[in-house]
Amino acid sequence: MAVKQMRQQRRKEFVMLLRQPGLFACIVVILAILVLFCIFPVLRLLWTTITNQEGHLDLSNVEHIMNSTNFFTSLGNSLMLGLTVAVISTIIGYVFAYAVTRTNMPGKRFFHFMAMLPILSPPFVISLAMILLFGRSGVITKTLLHIRNHNVYGFGSLMIVQTLALFPLAYLNLKGMLESIDGSVEDASRSLGASRVKVFTSVTLPLSIPGVFSALLIVFAKSISDFGNPQVLAGNFSVLSVDAYMQITGLYDLKTGAFMALSILLPAMLAFFIQKYWVARKSFVTITGKPVGNIQRIRDRHIVVPLFIFCLLITVIVIMLYGTVVWISLVKTWGVDMSLSFKNYEFVFKRGMSAMQDTLLLALIATPITAVLGLVISFLLVRKRFFGKKLMEIASMIPFAVPGIALGIGYILSFNTPPVLLTGTAAIIVAALVFRTLSVGVEAGSNSLRAVDASIEEASTILGANNLTTFTRISLPLMRSALFSGLLNAFVRSMTSVSAVIFLVSVNWNLLTVSIMSEIEGSRLGVASAYCVVLMVIVVIALLILEVAVNGEGSRRKRK
Amino acid sequence: MSEKQAVSVELKDLVKVFPAYGTQGDFTAVNHVSLIAEPGEMVTLLGPSGCGKTTILRMVSGFEIPTSGQVLIGGKDVSTLPPNKRNVGMMFQSYALFPHLNVFENVAYGLRIKRIPDKEIKDRVHQVLELMQIEPFEQRMPNQLSGGQQQRVALARAVVTEPSVLLFDEPLSNLDAKLREYMRDELRKIQQRVGITSIYVTHDQSEAMAISDKVVVMRSGVIEQVGTATGIYTSPDNCFVADFMGKANFLPVTRWQPDGTAEVFGQTVHAKPSAKLGQKQPVLMVRPENVLLDENGPFTAKVETATYMGQTFQYVLNCQGTQISVADYRYHTNGVFRPGADVRWTMAEPSLRLIPAEEVKA
Ligand SMILES: Nc1ncnc2c1ncn2[C@@H]1O[C@H](COP(=O)(O)OP(=O)(O)OP(=O)(O)O)[C@@H](O)[C@H]1O
Numbered sequence: 061m062a063v064k065q066m067r068q069q070r071r072k073e074f075v076m077l078l079r080q081p082g083l084f085a086c087i088v089v090i091l092a093i094l095v096l097f098c099i100f101p102v103l104r105l106l107w108t109t110i111t112n113q114e115g116h117l118d119l120s121n122v123e124h125i126m127n128s129t130n131f132f133t134s135l136g137n138s139l140m141l142g143l144t145v146a147v148i149s150t151i152i153g154y155v156f157a158y159a160v161t162r163t164n165m166p167g168k169r170f171f172h173f174m175a176m177l178p179i180l181s182p183p184f185v186i187s188l189a190m191i192l193l194f195g196r197s198g199v200i201t202k203t204l205l206h207i208r209n210h211n212v213y214g215f216g217s218l219m220i221v222q223t224l225a226l227f228p229l230a231y232l233n234l235k236g237m238l239e240s241i242d243g244s245v246e247d248a249s250r251s252l253g254a255s256r257v258k259v260f261t262s263v264t265l266p267l268s269i270p271g272v273f274s275a276l277l278i279v280f281a282k283s284i285s286d287f288g289n290p291q292v293l294a295g296n297f298s299v300l301s302v303d304a305y306m307q308i309t310g311l312y313d314l315k316t317g318a319f320m321a322l323s324i325l326l327p328a329m330l331a332f333f334i335q336k337y338w339v340a341r342k343s344f345v346t347i348t349g350k351p352v353g354n355i356q357r358i359r360d361r362h363i364v365v366p367l368f369i370f371c372l373l374i375t376v377i378v379i380m381l382y383g384t385v386v387w388i389s390l391v392k393t394w395g396v397d398m399s400l401s402f403k404n405y406e407f408v409f410k411r412g413m414s415a416m417q418d419t420l421l422l423a424l425i426a427t428p429i430t431a432v433l434g435l436v437i438s439f440l441l442v443r444k445r446f447f448g449k450k451l452m453e454i455a456s457m458i459p460f461a462v463p464g465i466a467l468g469i470g471y472i473l474s475f476n477t478p479p480v481l482l483t484g485t486a487a488i489i490v491a492a493l494v495f496r497t498l499s500v501g502v503e504a505g506s507n508s509l510r511a512v513d514a515s516i517e518e519a520s521t522i523l524g525a526n527n528l529t530t531f532t533r534i535s536l537p538l539m540r541s542a543l544f545s546g547l548l549n550a551f552v553r554s555m556t557s558v559s560a561v562i563f564l565v566s567v568n569w570n571l572l573t574v575s576i577m578s579e580i581e582g583s584r585l586g587v588a589s590a591y592c593v594v595l596m597v598i599v600v601i602a603l604l605i606l607e608v609a610v611n612g613e614g615s616r617r618k619r620k
Numbered sequence: 621m622s623e624k625q626a627v628s629v630e631l632k633d634l635v636k637v638f639p640a641y642g643t644q645g646d647f648t649a650v651n652h653v654s655l656i657a658e659p660g661e662m663v664t665l666l667g668p669s670g671c672g673k674t675t676i677l678r679m680v681s682g683f684e685i686p687t688s689g690q691v692l693i694g695g696k697d698v699s700t701l702p703p704n705k706r707n708v709g710m711m712f713q714s715y716a717l718f719p720h721l722n723v724f725e726n727v728a729y730g731l732r733i734k735r736i737p738d739k740e741i742k743d744r745v746h747q748v749l750e751l752m753q754i755e756p757f758e759q760r761m762p763n764q765l766s767g768g769q770q771q772r773v774a775l776a777r778a779v780v781t782e783p784s785v786l787l788f789d790e791p792l793s794n795l796d797a798k799l800r801e802y803m804r805d806e807l808r809k810i811q812q813r814v815g816i817t818s819i820y821v822t823h824d825q826s827e828a829m830a831i832s833d834k835v836v837v838m839r840s841g842v843i844e845q846v847g848t849a850t851g852i853y854t855s856p857d858n859c860f861v862a863d864f865m866g867k868a869n870f871l872p873v874t875r876w877q878p879d880g881t882a883e884v885f886g887q888t889v890h891a892k893p894s895a896k897l898g899q900k901q902p903v904l905m906v907r908p909e910n911v912l913l914d915e916n917g918p919f920t921a922k923v924e925t926a927t928y929m930g931q932t933f934q935y936v937l938n939c940q941g942t943q944i945s946v947a948d949y950r951y952h953t954n955g956v957f958r959p960g961a962d963v964r965w966t967m968a969e970p971s972l973r974l975i976p977a978e979e980v981k982a
């Protein structure tokens with residue numbers, strides 16, 4: 061078509077946008093904020109690694125790091141860990157998802173809930189439990205098996221811990237995928253005489269391949285980005301996220317740290333965006349639009365029983381690990397005097413009070429900002445046409461896609477000089493929490509908005525409402541569930557994130573997770589456990605409050 | 621409802637091209653459309669699915685921006701005016717009621733946006749609800765209403781703000797046949813009473829005929845014919861229009877004169893040539909109700925099928941290899957013919973038209 065005509069149309073679109081100054085300003089401001097907090101820090105990270113003190117292009121530093129053998133060892137370790145964890149987590153996640161969606165296995169809700177537990181808790185709780193159980197003075201290794209000086213640190217433990225922490229991501233992804241495959245395809249194949257195994261290998265598995273790839277890529281990205289677990293548990297097994305942290309806090313070598321962070325940032329981001337734009341698009345699920353409820357669930361005992369045992373085993377391990385943390389938090393002196401006491405909690409509520417208050421305060425500030433910003437962005441992305449839409453979409457995802465360590469370094473690099481001098485303030489922590497979580501809110505908002513008939517909002521517009529009114533009076537009430545899940549998610553992640561904020565905390569503003577890390581480093585594991593329990597209790601309370609808020613609203617509406 | 625000065629709506633050489641998506645090329649949904657709806661007039665856009673009707677409405681309402689051409693409301697170019705400032709009312713195909721607001725609040729929404737005092741809002745909403753006979757439901761939520769009631773709420777919501785233009789996008793398509801007819805007449809009455817310039821989209825030709833001052837028949841983004849319902853029904857410009865507005869038989873013409881004298885099945889008939897005929901090869905258009913079974917008729921044919929429809933007996937005749945549909949309203953006097961029977965027939969000559977031959981339906 062005539063390019064000129066198209067340009068004319070664009071111009072008219074732009075003029076119409078200008079005639080809605082509120083909307084226009086909103087788009088410009090959000091774009092500016094996103095560029096500043098989501099893109100600029102990453103570019104700054106890149107810039108720092110490839111320039112010298114004077115700001116000229118200089119790769120000698122990179123060369124120097126590359127020449128040290130340590131770097132490649134760590135890179136190799138990170139990638140190897142990522143791949144192993146990705147494969148194992150995906151397998152476990154698949155079994156869980158298959159069992160939950162395709163069989164009549166008992167206790168499905170329970171398994172589902174237990175699989176969510178690692179997502180709701182700070183990342184290193186499982187690591188802590190590993191040390192408590194299998195460490196030098198571990199309950200199992202020392203007390204039960206009388207092994208002296210058992211070395212729990214290293215690849216093996218790390219792999220187990222990351223697998224347990226990350227298989228829920230794979231599970232959720234694959235569950236969604238399996239649910240969206242029209243079960244009648246499988247039933248059809250079955251009625252054509254195919255055995256269960258045949259149906260699985262010839263229909264279910266091929267249809268879920270895109271989901272499997274998604275799961276692999278996501279878990280891989282999260283594994284190489286992970287900082288909390290390796291920091292606690294890696295020992296001599298060096299990985300880049302911890303190395304980068306060490307370089308900066310131990311050797312004050314920001315450049316080397318930045319480069320290392322960048323080297324995990326690239327593969328993590330690559331994996332994320334491949335998953336987002338390629339695998340997701342490739343999916344050939346037959347979505348019928350209605351939930352697949354009438355699918356024939358598998359009842360054959362020889363299939364259900366092994367699946368059940370497998371899920372039970374994984375779940376029991378998860379429960380055991382979390383139980384250990386709770387137990388140890390209630391013990392006087394772990395490994396010495398195992399009698400029950402509240403000593404650790406007394407300590408936590410005395411010494412940890414300020415960190416707890418800070419964490420709660422910052423999380424409570426970050427949560428509504430994240431949720432509302434996420435919904436506004438999703439509204440713009442789904443419903444509006446404007447220049448820089450792609451930029452907005454990508455920018456909002458970047459902080460989620462990059463390793464937290466890289467984001468944290470990017471933030472200190474970017475905001476420690478005027479004009480945006482934020483280091484040491486609460487604002488920088490809030491910003492990190494907000495933008496790190498933003499993408500999830502945008503995603504939830506977009507999904508729920510796509511389910512709302514656009515003409516409902518158009519009806520509001522044509523009746524004379526401007527964009528703000530339409531958003532607050534129509535879209536927002538219709539996105540309520542997304543709003544609540546966005547709030548919850550933002551809160552949980554704000555309470556539990558470590559890697560993105562570890563460089564940003566200061567004497568003025570400390571966070572619970574960071575306190576826990578330092579307690580673990582100082583081997584005060586009882587106190588660390590108590591901290592973890594407190595943190596998890598806060599999260600559960602928040603969850604219950606929101607649950608009540610949502611259900612209460614729901615039932616009130618129904619009664620109406 | 622107070623009388624307001626009605627305005628005209630004018631589309632000038634309107635084009636809408638949707639940009640290439642994926643492997644497909646650019647798609648021209650609306651192709652150089654020009655049209656005027658005079659003040660207070662009810663104009664219907666009629667055409668098959670996908671011909672660009674909704675796209676035109678969305679350009680008038682401002683949800684789509686024309687690739688080229690202009691939309692004028694009351695003589696003013698509104699092409700870049702945001703939809704909320706156009707003072708246009710719209711009834712959506714899906715009704716688009718606000719699911720979280722009750723009937724009263726749905727209807728009051730537009731008035732609240734205009735910051736009208738509460739007292740007046742109450743009065744005006746009640747007035748409209750009464751007019752639509754849905755007052756008893758004012759406290760109900762939209763999902764507690766039947767389709768017809770929802771539709772009336774949607775109409776009430778669209779007219780209560782007294783827009784200068786009303787747009788309807790297939791507002792009746794979700795209703796059953798009976799209710800559709802009833803609502804169609806109600807809608808027409810209300811539109812005439814309020815005197816709002818309206819554009820009405822439908823792909824149902826009987827709806828278009830019943831409701832409009834002016835019918836616009838469209839195909840693939842292009843206007844095929846504009847006229848009154850009777851004008852288009854009796855004198856279609858081409859086979860597509862003839863076939864879309866009702867049923868039509870197209871009989872082969874072997875010889876013809878510019879004055880409309882034509883030879884069909886070896887007999888000479890007198891038909892009116894269509895304005896668009898020119899030098900093209902014509903066919904003879906005759907509607908099924910104008911094919912008359914008559915034992916003295918000049919034509920012969922064999923009955924292929926016979927279907928009882930209540931009002932009529934419908935036949936398909938075979939005349940020298942050409943199938944002809946007949947709607948016989950006088951089967952009581954004519955008697956009923958069974959398949960295989962030989963019949964004689966004739967045509968109501970004033971209704972015959974010569975139109976350019978072409979394939980039916982694109
Ligand atoms: N946003 C869009 N992008 C690309 N093509 C579009 C878009 N909107 C509409 N079209 C295409 O433009 C053509 C006209 O669409 P439109 O909705 O105007 O049809 P319609 O006449 O209202 O049909 P129906 O009677 O089915 O509602 C269709 O072929 C449609 O596929």
Ligand SMILES: [Mg+2]
Nearest residue numbers: 673674675789
């Ligand atoms: Mg349409």
